[in-house]
Amino acid sequence: MSAFSYSHPRPSVTVDLVIFTVLDTDLKILLIRRKVPPFQGWWALPGGFVKVGRDDSDPGESLEDAAHRELEEETGLPRGSAFIEQVHTFGKPGRDPRTRVISVVYMALVRPDLAPLIRASTDAADVQWRSMKNPVALAFDHMTMVEKAVTKIRDRLDRTSIAFELVPPTFTTAELRQVHEAIKAEAYDPGNFRRRFKRMLTDGVIEKAPGKRQTGSRPASVYRFLGIG
Amino acid sequence: MSAFSYSHPRPSVTVDLVIFTVLDTDLKILLIRRKVPPFQGWWALPGGFVKVGRDDSDPGESLEDAAHRELEEETGLPRGSAFIEQVHTFGKPGRDPRTRVISVVYMALVRPDLAPLIRASTDAADVQWRSMKNPVALAFDHMTMVEKAVTKIRDRLDRTSIAFELVPPTFTTAELRQVHEAIKAEAYDPGNFRRRFKRMLTDGVIEKAPGKRQTGSRPASVYRFLGIG
């Protein structure tokens, strides 16, 4: 193993975000339009440099902190309003034409009731919720990043409770099912999905919330996520 | 998003390896003893700096290449003799007391028939296959890295074909079962495991290889991995 040296050339390190939400029964990703070269005018993932710090009085930020900060800066959403998880790190030479850049990709899940609050709605030309169904070309290797993130969120869907990060605080079975359908891009049998759902009820993962919700015809019961017992 | 700048302070970036093998029905990790401070004399994961490059004629290496290079340097095994996959990236300030270091962790799977060939056998004081059963304190945040890697390999076990990366080119059902048992740290019913195994046979994932193998009593049939149809 090589000896430690301060003289090694060092790469730039960024954090890039794949910010998901489910709107109109559709999985969407937040993209921003680049204002500067390279890839000027292209759509890209939000992201930025990790604050590294210069000395002990300025230690810099962790990767997770950088991800949270970027999310806040890009969306205006307060901290803690989104679930964040690391996806993968990309570091191939040449992926940024300017210099060697290593990018740590995080995915963030934004609840649909918060999604309309972001700046996307005020400045739609430069920030946009984009459906996965009709993809655009993305700057750098950002399309690869998106694919990795989509694979990851699909994996997590049936193994963890992330679906609850993509519904409002109270929700109906149909709303939760639509989240699953949007992420997996396939239809679920409503009856069978309800059965899986009921198991969570008896397991104490969710509980019935007061009231009903109107979705077009017969009003549906609403539920609340409690957490994994 | 902040404008691009060459003057940002940049972190050091390393690749660290969690190298797994299964020996004596036991999941083992390759550790090296540090010869220099900090953590001098402690056990640590093998790893080193990513070659970043200085200009166009010296583009540097990708993270995967760095992982392969490190594996080769630390074990002496030829390239391509191990399965490698990225696990997670660690970047909290202070995780290395000297300067800001961001470490990309890869796991590597070494077949048990190759494991004895590594330098561990020649210089056992400084390189060692260490069982997960009686853990040692590790330098830096390497224990957290190991835990992440173990979680990942367990996840992958029933979802992918990684088990075949930890058996010789031809193997018996018992050998494959022992790999599963070592990784999951639990016993499997031999009869039931055989049934799962047989399904792979009819699915064309594996095929019968000529000959039998002696493991103490009745000789067992040997099989060969073909790949996922």
Next chain:
DNA sequence: TCAAAAGTGTTTCTCGTACACCCATGT
């Protein structure tokens, strides 16, 4: 002949899937 591991059979239970059907409400 006995221990030990290879390999088979059987039974039970759970869960996913398919699909028919009833229920409550807006139009």
Next chain:
DNA sequence: ACATGGGTGTACGAGAAACACTTTTGA
């Protein structure tokens, strides 16, 4: 009244788990 989505019932099949059993070898 009827369309629409909420919600229930049922029947089948695949596969996990538990476990008794037979077979083939070395010692």
